[in-house]
Amino acid sequence: MTELAKAKEMLIVNGIAVQIVRKDIKNLYLAVYPPDGHVRVAVPKNITDDNVRLAVVSKLSWIKKQQKDFKEQARQSERRYVSGECHYHFGKRCRLELIERVGGHHVELMQSGKLRLYVNPGTTAANRRKLLDEWRRNELKQRAGELLDKWQPIIGRQVAHCGIKKMRTKWGSCNSEKRNIWLNLELSKKPPECLEYIFVHEMVHFLERGHNDNFRYYMDKFMPNWRLAKARLNQLPLRHESWNY
Numbered sequence: 001m002t003e004l005a006k007a008k009e010m011l012i013v014n015g016i017a018v019q020i021v022r023k024d025i026k027n028l029y030l031a032v033y034p035p036d037g038h039v040r041v042a043v044p045k046n047i048t049d050d051n052v053r054l055a056v057v058s059k060l061s062w063i064k065k066q067q068k069d070f071k072e073q074a075r076q077s078e079r080r081y082v083s084g085e086c087h088y089h090f091g092k093r094c095r096l097e098l099i100e101r102v103g104g105h106h107v108e109l110m111q112s113g114k115l116r117l118y119v120n121p122g123t124t125a126a127n128r129r130k131l132l133d134e135w136r137r138n139e140l141k142q143r144a145g146e147l148l149d150k151w152q153p154i155i156g157r158q159v160a161h162c163g164i165k166k167m168r169t170k171w172g173s174c175n176s177e178k179r180n181i182w183l184n185l186e187l188s189k190k191p192p193e194c195l196e197y198i199f200v201h202e203m204v205h206f207l208e209r210g211h212n213d214n215f216r217y218y219m220d221k222f223m224p225n226w227r228l229a230k231a232r233l234n235q236l237p238l239r240h241e242s243w244n245y
Contacts, residue, residue, distance in 0.1 A: 011053060013053055013056045014060060016056070016060075016067075018039045018041055019038070019040045020043060020052055022043055023043070025044055025210070027210055028041060028042070028052070029041070029211060030056065030063075036067075036070060036071075037070045037071065038169055069234075081117065081125050082096070083097050084096065087132070088189040088190075089115065090143070090191065090192055091189075091190060091191030091192065093113070094115040095115065096114075096117060097115065097117065098117050099116060099117065099119070103118070104118075105123070105131050107132060107135035136185060136188035136189075137188070139188055140183060140188040143188075144162045144164070144183060147195070151199065151203055154222060155204065155207070157203060157206040158179060159180070159203065160178060160179040160180055161180045162183070163180070164185055166184065166185050166186075167186075171183075171184045171186070171198045174203075176206050193228075194232060194236070196223075196229070198233075200226065204222065
């Protein structure tokens with residue numbers, strides 16, 4: 001018998017914790033997120049827990065496979081932000097060079113591919129990371145601006161705001177009513193086609209809120225190779241640190 005227990009908006013089905021998010025939507029959407037295979041179900045506000053349970057039970061084999069894949073997915077090694085470390089910038093491997101000198105903090109990407117981090121003597125690893133993260137944020141904003149210019153006329157929708165933030169379980173998110181898009185800062189490390197896939201994915205939600213046949217029709221229409229980009233993104237190593245932002 002399927003075990004079921006309720007704690008606020010959480011269900012336990014066959015030992016799997018399932019987060020329930022009730023929204024003003026028509027259909028039920030089930031997803032499994034990195035890095036640990038967190039299960040989340042978005043449901044209409046009036047749907048019962050029993051119906052949620054049945055939906056989860058019907059997808060148990062698929063959920064367990066997704067969780068197994070995430071568990072086996074490669075992880076980046078821990079970064080200490082010191083000279084000699086490898087960091088990634090839009091899919092390209094960069095060797096970090098830490099330069100301590102008195103003055104303003106600064107990040108510079110060399111033509112050779114070397115990533116130089118200029119900091120004051122004694123700057124902690126945490127602050128070196130913050131400096132690099134802020135530089136990544138600005139780089140990602142610039143790429144996002146280029147994608148806006150490219151895709152708004154193609155998709156036929158305008159984006160009111162495109163922001164960058166650290167996300168715990170998603171590569172991107174959007175608010176189709178306010179026309180806002182958010183991109184995960186981690187995308188600054190991934191190949192450009194992966195970033196573009198996530199960007200188009202979120203913009204297509206302005207046309208179709210769900211991940212149904214209509215959504216896939218638009219994705220195929222606008223970005224025929226989106227499945228390849230999605231597969232590549234899902235195969236790349238996840239960050240070492242927990243995604244507990």
